[in-house]
Structures are given as structure tokens and as C-alpha cells.
Amino acid sequence: MVVQALFISFFGLAAIWFGVVVFRTSSMVRSALALLFSQAAIGGMFLAMQAEFLGVLQIMMMATEMAIMAIFMVMYMMDPGGLGEMDMSHQKRASIAAGVLGTLAAVGVALLVDWTPTGTVTGPVEQTRLLGIEIMERSMLIFETAGVTILTAMIAATAVAIEGRRQR
């Protein structure tokens, strides 16, 4: 139990640290890869919380996602290398206040509510099987609906981005 808490806090600290780096570095590729490592550390937290399938999946998906993020940053930013030390932020004070307040509120809820944790969890092989049965049985309708909706939205978004025929 203590070991698990240690691992969770280690990966959690890594996630927070890289999360801070995302907004503190001025190199765009660095900030995208910092986000990648932050998300991979979240995947590590999943592994520490014995959700093996989700952890591995998170670590896999984020690598591709954040790399694509990086190339879009390079495409759309004026100073992707961060050599010009541009300031790319606005309403700083309000944002910091909002961030701190949000954190404090969430921490308050986390610490004040009287959770009653239960300890036991099944092994990873059984877990993967049960997750599959959950998806294909009880939550099938939800999963399929959500999946189709998300796919439609993705295709629609891509269609928006395709250059239309030029009108003169």
C-alpha cells in the first residue's frame, strides 16, 4: 500500500513537473514533448494503480498524439524554436488565480470527502477480459454510440480542414 502510494506520487510529481514545463519553455517542440512525458507519466500512474491495460494504452496513444501536436505547433507558430523569447501569454494574473483556485477547490474536495476505499483488485489478465466483456455486453450501446459519434466528428473536422475549391 505504501509502495503503491510512493509510486503514484512519483509518477504524479513527474506528470506535474512536465505539465509545468509545457507552459514555461518557449521552444514549441519542447513544450509538446513535455506534454507527451506528462501524459506518459499519467500512464505510469495508471500502471501504479494496477490498471495495466489503460496504462499501456495511454503511453502508446499519447506518443503519436503529442508528436502530431508538435508538428502542428511548428507549422502554426511564428517562433517554433523559441530562440526569440517571445511572450505568448495574456491575462496572466487572472489565469494564475483561476488555476490556483481550481486546484485548491479540487484538493479540498479530495481531502474533505470521506472516501471509503476498498483494497482488492483482480489480476491484469482477468481485468483485460472483464473490460472486454463490459464493452461488448453491458455498455455496448454506450460505447458504440460514443465511438460512432466521435468518428463522425473527426471526419467532419478533417473535412473542414480540407482546402475547398478556390473561388475567384
Next chain:
Amino acid sequence: MTTLLIVLALLVGAYLVAVLEGWVSTGQFRIAGPLHSGAAMLGRESIVPRKPDRIFFEVAPPLLLVSAVLAAAVLPLAPGLVVADLATGALFVNAALAYVMVALLMAGWGPNAAYAMVGGWRFLGQLVAYSMLIVMPITAVAMRAESLVTTEVVTSQAPLWNAVYQPLGFALFLLAAMAVCFLPPLDLPDAPGELAGGVMAEYTGWRLAVMRLARAVLVVTLAAAVTVFYLGGWLGPVLPPWAWTALKALAVAAAMLLAGRYLPRLREADFLAWCWKLGIPLALFNIFYVGVLLLVV
């Protein structure tokens, strides 16, 4: 002990792959060739380009090596001879191989050089092309094994190898495997001749040695993955199990290296278009086909 054996096997495999690669590309079979060039590389000065992104520049070669080794950690060489028999082994291979791309991206961005950067971003495009062709054939394999555990994937092939059971998936996975370890017809990120080395162009000395080693280990890992997923892993008569894995993996590696000698290099746009317009429908059909075989036959 197991870990040590696997690392040793990887190193030996990487050395053999390096010898084979030298043979394929120069036409001379020199057993000590990699040793000479490795020693020469270690002896040379390791130059750092001007104004690099130092962290990326330093981290990229080790990260490439680590991701290749991690992917190898879940592949069984013989019954019981596996570092981590994870419950999600088949998925973990994908997760580890995704970081190959991250490493090459870093190696491309880090040195602050044009050719390297072009190579790095090219590999991202290559990943977008091949990643589905890695995940979907593995899905079909896992369907047959009814498990993501790699040892069970091997034992599920006792009646019939997956290469025969689902030849389409095998072909697609082999192609994707060649794309992962950027072997010649698909060596877009380091394309010697048009990009002058690409992601590896700015690396010299011991950093280049690490990078070359990582590339060789990657080839071995991918060959072992093809063996485990499609060629029945350690299964085979007479010889001991580990020898079968070694033989099959070496044969796959040799086939992948030889293919590069006779095929022209693809353009990344063509590769992307073919993978998405042809490869993904075929992979989906493969999943459907395996499903029908499993349920009906």
C-alpha cells in the same frame, strides 16, 4: 538471469544484423566488420553542432535503444525465457515502438540542422502511415489467441502458424515492421543519397555508435516480433526452442534486409496514400476474415 540472457541474445542478434547489413549494402561478407567500424566510431570525436537543443540531442540515441529493448522485453524466446510476461504484452510492443518515433523526432529536431529536421518530420509521416498496419494485424493475432499475452499468442499457433492462417495480416505486419525500423525501401528518415543521413547526419563518434546499435537492436526486435506473432515463435521439431526462435528471427531479419536491396525507395506521400487507401481496408478485411474463421470454421 533471464534478463541477462535476453540482453545477450539481443546483442548477438544486433551484431549478426550489422554483419548482414554490411553484406547487403557493400556486397562483402566481413564477420569482423561491425567490430572495426564500432571501434572506429568510439575512437572518433563526438561533435555537437552549433546551438543544438541539447536535451533532445543527448536523449534521442539512448531513447531509441531503450524503446527497442523494452519492446523486446515482452517477446518470449523460449517457454519461460521472457523478461516480463505482461498481461497486455501484444499492446505493450506497440507502446514501446511508438517511442521509436519520439526518439527520431528528437534526433531530428535536436541538432538544429535542416537535413536532420526533414528526416525527423518525415518519420512522423511514416508513423502515421504504418501505425495502423501494426495495430490492426496484431488485433487479429490477439483474436485468434484470445489473449494479449505473448506466450499465449505463440501457443495458439501450435496447430497452424499465423503466417499461413492469416497471410494478409502477415504481409501487412511485415511491411509495417520494415517501416518501423526504417529499412531501405522505407528508410525515409535517414535516406542516404537524398538526405545525406537525415536524422543520423549530425551524429558522430560514440553517439552515432549508440544510434547504430539501437537501429540494429530495433531490427532484431521487429524480427523477433514477426516470429512471435506470425511464425510460431519457439515452436518446431527436433531443435531446442530457443534455436527455433533464433533461426526464424534471423531469417526474417535477412529477408527484410534483402528486400531493401531490390526495391526502390518510396516517396512518403505515396507510402501514406497506399497505407491508408489500401493497407487499412485490407487490415480491416483481415480482422473480419479471422473473425469468420474463428466463429464459423
Next chain:
Amino acid sequence: MTLAVALVVGAALFGIGLYGALSQTNLVMIMMGVELMLGAAMVNLVAFWRFLHPETYSGQMFVLIVMTVMALEMAVGFGVATGRFRAKGSVEMEEAQELKG
């Protein structure tokens, strides 16, 4: 106790993400803030699944959906960014005053 650690980490990540989403001027950076917030949500979901209801797998399924939503958010965000970049040549949100309703 272990649950509290995970929840506090989730809260901190959410705070950082909120700060980023509000303070950055570039669309892509704003999306990074949103990604961090979604990551924080996933941490909480997994923590709740693990420590409160380890026998209910709907929790894990919800995490899967959130993961897909992250990918969706990127697709939509980049779709909008590409359209905007084509039309105006920049994705700076300070220059997008005309979108104000």
C-alpha cells in the same frame, strides 16, 4: 490515503491545465492546456475505479472514451486551426476578436 495522493495529483494537473488554457494566446497551446485537464480527469477516473469500485468496469470504459475524446479534441482543434490559418495566416487568439459574440 493512496486515493488522496492520486486525487491531489489530478487536482494539480487540472490547475496547470486551466492556467494554460486561459493564459496562452495560441490556439495550439490552448489545446495543450485542455489536454492536461482531460489527463487530470482520467487520473481521477482511474483512481476512483481502483480505490472505490474495482469490480465495476464501466469506470475503465469511461477512461477509454475520454482517451478517444482527447484524440477527437486534437482533430477538431487542428481542423479549426488549419481553417483559420488558411483564412487569416495566424492562429493567435488575440487577433481573433471578430469571433467574439
